[in-house]
Amino acid sequence: MTAPSTSRLPEPRVSPSVAASTNPHLQITGVTKNFGPQEVLKGVNLAVSKGGTTAIVGPSGSGKTTLLRLIAGFEHPLAGRIALNGNTVAGDGVWVPAHKRHIGYVAQDGALFPHLTVGQNIAFGLDTAKLSGGRRAVAGRVSDLLEMVSLDPAMAKRRPHQLSGGQQQRVALARALAREPELMLLDEPFSALDAGLRVATRRAVAKVLAEAGVTTILVTHDQAEALSFADQVAVMRGGKLAQIGNPFVVYTRPADRATAEFLGDAVILDAWMEGSLATCSLGGIPVRRPPAQGPVQLMLRPEQIRIAEDGDIRGVVVDTDYFGPETTVRLKLAVPPELAGRPDHRYPGGGEIITIRHWNASIARPGMELCLRVVGEGVAFPAEQGPAAGGAAPVTS
Ligand SMILES: Nc1ncnc2c1ncn2[C@@H]1O[C@H](COP(=O)(O)OP(=O)(O)OP(=O)(O)O)[C@@H](O)[C@H]1O
Numbered sequence: 001m002t003a004p005s006t007s008r009l010p011e012p013r014v015s016p017s018v019a020a021s022t023n024p025h026l027q028i029t030g031v032t033k034n035f036g037p038q039e040v041l042k043g044v045n046l047a048v049s050k051g052g053t054t055a056i057v058g059p060s061g062s063g064k065t066t067l068l069r070l071i072a073g074f075e076h077p078l079a080g081r082i083a084l085n086g087n088t089v090a091g092d093g094v095w096v097p098a099h100k101r102h103i104g105y106v107a108q109d110g111a112l113f114p115h116l117t118v119g120q121n122i123a124f125g126l127d128t129a130k131l132s133g134g135r136r137a138v139a140g141r142v143s144d145l146l147e148m149v150s151l152d153p154a155m156a157k158r159r160p161h162q163l164s165g166g167q168q169q170r171v172a173l174a175r176a177l178a179r180e181p182e183l184m185l186l187d188e189p190f191s192a193l194d195a196g197l198r199v200a201t202r203r204a205v206a207k208v209l210a211e212a213g214v215t216t217i218l219v220t221h222d223q224a225e226a227l228s229f230a231d232q233v234a235v236m237r238g239g240k241l242a243q244i245g246n247p248f249v250v251y252t253r254p255a256d257r258a259t260a261e262f263l264g265d266a267v268i269l270d271a272w273m274e275g276s277l278a279t280c281s282l283g284g285i286p287v288r289r290p291p292a293q294g295p296v297q298l299m300l301r302p303e304q305i306r307i308a309e310d311g312d313i314r315g316v317v318v319d320t321d322y323f324g325p326e327t328t329v330r331l332k333l334a335v336p337p338e339l340a341g342r343p344d345h346r347y348p349g350g351g352e353i354i355t356i357r358h359w360n361a362s363i364a365r366p367g368m369e370l371c372l373r374v375v376g377e378g379v380a381f382p383a384e385q386g387p388a389a390g391g392a393a394p395v396t397s
């Protein structure tokens, strides 16, 4: 048996039905869940290694919270099995109640007890039997936990309604940390924080959890957060995990067009695949493991498309949008000259409008013609995927 890899290097694409680890802390196998007639989870398979960090991303209503509630033991699965450290906690006729699973759960709404102070809310999670030193020890631990989530220990005396939404979320996090769980489930815990605080709190929480060796599952709407926080990203769509893999793999080699577009901006062009080269309006782009020959859709990330000094690949600036650190530039692509004169060329593109980014706001003005070059490989999807199938509409990011 091989030990679970700790490498952050890209690994081969992981099919949803394959375990990500040989000795997982959490193993979910074929889990389904209905609410009345609605099938919310349609066969979820997921393995999370001990001490690992998994981010679950997916559109609203796709079943992310439902999956966390099943893991925590607040809901029963209809079918399938959930195991912790190799022991079944739900399924196969077994049911281990929530309080015996050693799981910390920070709900999407924080859910603090309104009648208790912040300090009492946090102390509620403490195992006071483990703390020698009575009240003073409890107060000390509450202060430590507040500092851990970047809150002033003086806030312990306040009540939840006297805190902002973001502060309440962090108290909920402190309360869950107080239990010293083996597995922490975080349902959008940073969503009420502003950008700067969000990054700082995320880093602080990730550090605390990593130092304590706590296995963590984070649900988030924020793709950048998922990619930076986790060593495994699971993309939920329509009650199933569409792709599971390390952040680099799911971002650069998404399994399908919807996943590509969910995880970030994507430039998608009609292309003609021959061998491992896709011909499109941006020229010939190498593709690793093409799914088909002939007509395909080619996906590139906007940062792969660079403005060049010269070259044959050209586009005319349609408009620009200034965002501070970068400017987005919309370009109408020309047919590459080596193909324009050849009526037999098979690629279906030309005239598409794509969006790229550049740091220099003054480099592009509407009407200017720019030369472009592509760095790295593209990803090809079968042509029938996605709304632009048939090549009718010019496709953009
Ligand atoms: N207790 C319940 N009773 C009935 N339907 C429910 C219940 N809980 C969730 N649902 C439904 O199940 C589906 C999935 O809900 P869930 O909360 O898991 O989505 P989500 O992915 O967490 O969404 P969001 O990103 O908006 O939080 C939704 O259609 C929701 O309305």
Ligand SMILES: [Mg+2]
Pocket (backbone or CB within 6 Å): 064, 065, 066, 108, 187
């Ligand atoms: Mg939710």
